[in-house]
Amino acid sequence: MPFGFSPMFAVSTRRWLPAALQLRRLSVAAPLSPLGTALPKERIIHNKLTERFSPSELQIEDVSGGCGTFFAITITSDAFKGLPMVKQHKLVTQTLKEEISDIHGVQIKTKS
Template identity: 55%
Template sequence: MFSLARRLLPAAHSVRTFSATALPRNASSSPKADLLEGEQLISKKLIEKFTPSQLQVQDISGGCGSFYSITIASETFKGLPIVKQHKLVTETLKKEIEGIHGLQIKTIAQ
């Protein structure tokens, strides 16, 4: 008998867990050294542009650099609709986005 549950449940895969979060305003403007190259590049650009109070960039494609998850909190987003907040992030990462397949963005206005 064919099982739908088997087809609908995603296969488990390893995801690295770490965070480049809670960057104080006077903190170094360079991303953590333990990030992958793509994560470092994206983090650096976002730090320079938004001076975030919280930033997490994670390669969720297993390390191949094809899909990233970004969580960013910044005063820059205050009063802007989510669509505009995301547009600011994607415009900042325009060059990097050209080479990847997926991007998950969560913005937080502060």
């Protein structure tokens, strides 16, 4: 054991770190930049959502650290006007039904 190292201290400092800092180490967001550098799943998600909703804003981030198993989607579309958030999210998940079955999870933020 190195001089001055205390495993007890190492564990206790982790407890005091804000949760956001601890999570940031584990999952680095990779935003969808130009489609040429996107993962195949990102391209498919982008194309399906663009075709279905004609969004004015669409962000797709692989928040699984590049594994392609968890995506955060932010989409703004007139198609969501007047609909409750639950219905907006349902429309997105129905559109991506095939893709969602192959990934671990998806976080959806919709705006109208």
